[in-house]
Amino acid sequence: MKYVFDFSEGNKEQIALLGGKGANLAEMTKLNLPVPTGFTITTEACLTYLEGQEQLSSEIKIEIQQHIEAMEQRAGKKFGDQLDPLLVSVRSGSKFSMPGMMDTILNLGLNDATVVGLAEKTKNGRFAYDCYRRLLQMFGDVVCGIDKNRFEQQLEFYKSKKNYQLDTEMLEEDWQELVSIYKDIFIEVMQKPFPQDPLDQLYLSVEAVFRSWNNRRAITYRKLHDIPHSLGTAVNIQEMVFGNFGTESGTGVAFTRNPATGEKGIFGEFLINAQGEDVVAGIRTPEPISELAKSMPEVYEEFLKYSDILEKHYKDMQDIEFTIENKKLYILQTRNGKRTAKSTFKICIQLVEEGVITEKEAIHRITPTMITQLLxxxxxxxxxxxxxxxxxxxxxxxxxxxxxxxxxxxxxxxxxxxxxxxxxxxxxxxxxxxxxxxxxxxxxxxxxxxxxxxxxxxxxxxxxxxxxxxxxxxxxxxxxxxxxxxxxxxxxxxxxxxxxxxxxxxxxxxxxGDEWALLEKIIGWAKKEMPLGIRANAETPEDIETALKLGADGIGLARTEHMFFGEKRIFEMRKMILSENKKSLIEPLNRLKEYQKDDFKKMFTILEGKPCTIRLLDPPLHEFLPQSEEDISVLATATNRTVTQIKHRIEELHELNPMLGHRGCRLAITTPEIYEMQVAAIIETAIELMQQNTQEKIVPEIMIPLIGSHQEMSWLRARLEKVIQEIFVSKETIITYKLGTMLEIPRACLTAEKITEYADFFSFGTNDLTQLTYGFSRDDSGKFISEYLDRKILPDDPFQHIDEEGVGELMKIAVEKIRGKDRTLKIGVCGEVGGDPQSIHFLNKIGVDYVSCSPYRIPSAILTIAQEKK
Ligand code: ADP
Ligand code: MG
Ligand code: MG
CATH class of the missing domain: 3.50.30.10 (Phosphohistidine domain)
Structure with a gap:
């Protein structure tokens, strides 16, 4: 097994093996950019180390030594040489960039002897001892676990003693003195001196970086970003270049476009006479990169050239780390820059317009979460x-x-x-x-x-x-x-x-936030690539408007019960529920019908012929009943009854398990008048709008909830069709309509082929279906589901992400049975999981026609669906 790769041996595809940093250093070496020479110790070496005795194997050590020798050849310097020492950095880098999570060591190879050589060779003693104290501090922190602050405190203390404000005021002697203070910290904490042998320093550092894969911060970060713990990190060993050499040196970070707004143009910061983490650590506040254009214009031009090359090569906004040593520019890192959601959209749109990427590529660069963030x-x-x-x-x-x-x-x-x-x-x-x-x-x-x-x-x-x-x-x-x-x-x-x-x-x-303009463009591109339709769960005019604006093809679920909660309506509703005989039903129902017609008129008008599935009344009746004494007495007065009578009726309607009780189609079978009223309101409104020529063609999709058997469906269908036929006669018009059902009872899924004979379309109600398949109460399961998740008894909350194995299997069976009878029938999904990116993949696989979700989830659902297209 080969554990070490020279930068000249790798390329940008090998991020799993070489880590992101290593793979990109290799790629930039291939592109002939000024990258200091070096090599990468692979993630496999890390895993081997972590699985083994936590000691680098001699096999790996030998490979490292060989690569050091090759590096010495190229650099013309020797590691540990007392006159002209080769110094290196030890840099971690895993497959996914984890900013600040793993640690870097600079200036490795310095010791009491080589620092003298470096000082003489460079004729810059101040610089040499600055490097050495940095090494002591970083090595102390990363390898020995000595608190960084112990070093910082000494530096601050020293500076205040000398009345210095800035590190740059420190002289050679000052750094020398600090070095000896730092070395004492080692002895005090570790009971042994800082290791002087450069190879020892190197091995210990590599091991420390490998170990840092499992430190708490790294683990927290990985959990937060869903990065597997099994990847390991690579280590890059690279020849040092020095930004802390003097006033013609410096170090910086720049993005090829603005990571906060997406605006085109170099955006970055740098510090003169500084090394490594000085810029990102936030210790000194850096200068904007435009200052570099003034102080070192040629270097700035050169940087522009490289950043352009890199952006075109990677076809994406780059985040570039660079160092200038005596006016010579080096590129130390490039990666696709992290950015805000908004700038991701902007940059994708720019790159498409610049012809760098295609619309389809752009869609694949945006994630559902970014869409949420855009808003x-x-x-x-x-x-x-x-x-x-x-x-x-x-x-x-x-x-x-x-x-x-x-x-x-x-x-x-x-x-x-x-x-x-x-x-x-x-x-x-x-x-x-x-x-x-x-x-x-x-x-x-x-x-x-x-x-x-x-x-x-x-x-x-x-x-x-x-x-x-x-x-x-x-x-x-x-x-x-x-x-x-x-x-x-x-x-x-x-x-x-x-x-x-x-x-x-x-x-x-x-x-x-309102970023429609950006969103619209991406949604527009995504909608050209949709293997699945997208509808909205919405019934109020505002929600329907939002849904259409956000890209819905139509309405997949309009819940009529939501329409009965207005002050006047609930009153009529209550009167209706309390009626003791069919006759006293008529009056409140007629009033409710007028309200409903008004609702449907608004809906159909906004929808302009787009499909609309209206679900007939679903919840148990007692949900509409008055709770407060005041409401009860108002109702009593209005219906000529006593408070006691009303309370008695409420008592009668009480159910032990209302969600499993007298609701949905069951209620319609005992009191068909409610559904008959709703269906009449829908059909009459559609006909009236078409007759008034305000709408060309409306095909109402009427959905009956909670069907468990084909007998329920055929019985109700017969009743409702009779009403519809009567309207056709009285209005002297015939229109197309569809009568369908929800699939939310496991029995309905298992007998779907029979129900198919009486249904014109289907829509999976995954919330109830999950509740009934698992036997988990939707309303109470929160209490134990979190513990199930903690104990890994459930991989996910099945109400959030579809349970593919159980609920999903029922859905699959149902789809096959329906398609076996009639391939043309539309099958949708209108439960919560319809808008869940993680579930959409599965729903697409089992072959439904569309998903339907709440308006604000539509854009991310559209994106997910577009990404499903092969
Ligand atoms: P991070 O993953 O935290 O960005 P890096 O490995 O990129 O860590 O190192 C941090 C900084 O250290 C770099 O941005 C660079 O300024 C400095 N650095 C790393 N290697 C070298 C090197 N060979 N020469 C000079 N500076 C270096
Ligand atoms: Mg770092
Ligand atoms: Mg870096």
Whole structure:
């Protein structure tokens, strides 16, 4: 087995073996970009190490040595050489980029002897000892687990003793002294000195990176992003180039387009005379990259050239890390840049317009979650105008949120566990804070730039973030933040506008973000690729309008019961329910019919002939009954009865298991008048609209809920068709209509071929079907399902994601039985899982015709469906 690959041996496809960073370093080497030479130790080596005795095998060590030798040849320097030492970086990199999760060690190969050589060779002692102290600190942290702050504190202490503000004021002697202080920390903590042998340093570092795959932060991050724990990380060993060499050196990070807005053009930050993580760690606030154009124009031009090459080559926005050593530019990393949902849309659209990618490729780059994020909230403009600003910073991640501030990840987590909406505010964040960031509505930092840890992580999570609020003094110890004389304490409420980079006092109401223009374009492209239809579950005019705007083909489920909850209607409904004989039913039913006709008129008008499935009354009657004494007495008066009589009737209607009781078609069989009224309202409205020529053609789809046997269906069908025929006669018109049913009772699925004889279409009601298949009550199962999930007894909540094995099997059987009888009948899905991206794949596979879901889930469902097309 080969465990080590030279950069010249790999390519960008090998991310599983070489990790993202390694594969891209190899690819850039192939493209002849200025990449410092190096090699990659594979993820397989990592897995071997983690499975074994946690020691690098001699086999791997030998391979590493051979590659070091080859590197020495190319660099013309030797590892551990006392006159001109080769120094390397040790960089982790797994298949998926995990920002700040794994650790990097720079300047490896320095020791008490080689540092002297480096100082002499470069004639830059200050630089050499700066490198050495960095190595001590990084090695101490990553390999030996010595708290970074121990080193930082010594540096701060030293600087204040010398009255220095910036690291750049430190002189050679200062760094020398700090090196000896740092070495003492090693002895104090580890009871042994910092290892002087460069090869030992290297092996220990590689092992530490491998081990870091299993540190808590890494595991949390992987869980959060659904990254398998079994991948392992690769390690890259690369010759060092130095951004901390002096004022003509520096290091930076840049995106080829703006990761927050998607705007085209280089967007980035850099620091003069700095190394490695200085930029992303948020310790010093970096300068915008446009400054580089002024200070080193040739280098900037060269950078533009490479970023263009990289973007075209990868066909995507790149996030590039670079270092300048004495005006010579090196590219140290490229990857597809993380970005906000909004900029993903913008960039995809730009790339399609620039001819770099196709519409279809664009669709595959967008995820359902991004669509959700695109509809980010924004503060209500009027409320915002009146709000008092607390402080300003960088608009690091868009969105709007209010919450109570907490100064540590721990306290934020506690408050959030206790049900509070929290906002994490810190000087800067680091990977240790991840658990606090995950639970926060927004993140605020006083230091760091647009590419700081807080900014990158917040954008990745779609959480709003204001970073680098330099004017705010954040004191994590006292747990307070001060700005312009205003002091905020732990628990105080603020509102954060991540799009504008502003923090306001108190809570500001917000409204959903509006990015229709971007969404429309992508939805338009996706709709050309739909192997499945998409409809909406909606009945109010507003919801139907939203659904159509968001791309629905029509309505898959209009729930008529929702129409009876208005004040006047519920009153008629109650009168109807309480009627003791068929005769007293008539009057309230007639009134309800007028209401219903009005409802259907609105629906059909908005829909303009698009398909519309209307479900007849479904819930148990007692849901409509009055609860309060007041409502009961009002009803008593109106129906000429006593309160006791009403209460008695309510008592009579009480059921032990209402969801399994007298509802849906069962109610219609005992009281067919209700469905007859509804069907008459539907058909009459359709005919009237067509006769008035306001609508060309309406084909109502009338759906009967809760059918379990074909006898129920045939009985009801006969009754309802009689009503319809009578209307045709009286209106002297015949229209096309469909009478179908829901498939939500397991028995209906198992006997679907018989029901087919009496149904013109079907729609799976997966909520009830899941409830009845599992025997889990929809309304109460939350209590135990979470424990089932914890114990891995259930892989998923079956009400969220289709249970393929059980419920799915019933659906499959039903589809086969229906198709066996009649291939033309439409079969839809209108339960919750119809809008669930994870379930759509399965639903497409079993061959349904369309899915139907709530309006705001439509865009992500459309995207998922389009991605299903092979
Ligand atoms: P991360 O995965 O956290 O981005 P990297 O491996 O990219 O970690 O290392 C962090 C930074 O260290 C890089 O952005 C770069 O500035 C610096 N670095 C890494 N390797 C080298 C090198 N060979 N020469 C100079 N700087 C390096
Ligand atoms: Mg890092
Ligand atoms: Mg990097």
């Amino acid at each position: 980010h909230p924004v503060f209500e403009p009027e409320a915002l105008e009146k709000a008092t600003i607390f402080g300003k910073g960088l608009p690091a991640s868009p969105g709007a949120a209010s919450g109570h501030i907490y100064f540590t990840a721990e306290t934020a987590k506690q408050a959030s566990d206790a049900g509070e909406k929290v906002i994490l505010i810190r000087q800067e964040t680091s990977p240790e804070d991840i658990e606090g960031m995950v639970v926060s509505e927004a993140i605020i930092t006083s230091r760091g730039g647009m590419t700081s840890h807080a900014a990158v992580v917040a954008r990745g999570m779609g959480v709003c973030c204001v970073a680098g609020c330099e004017e705010v003094q954040v004191d994590e110890f006292l747990e307070q933040a001060v700005c312009n004389g205003v002091t905020l304490k732990k628990g105080d409420e603020v509102s954060v506008d991540g799009t504008a980079g502003k923090i306001y006092l108190g809570r500001i109401p917000y409204v959903q």
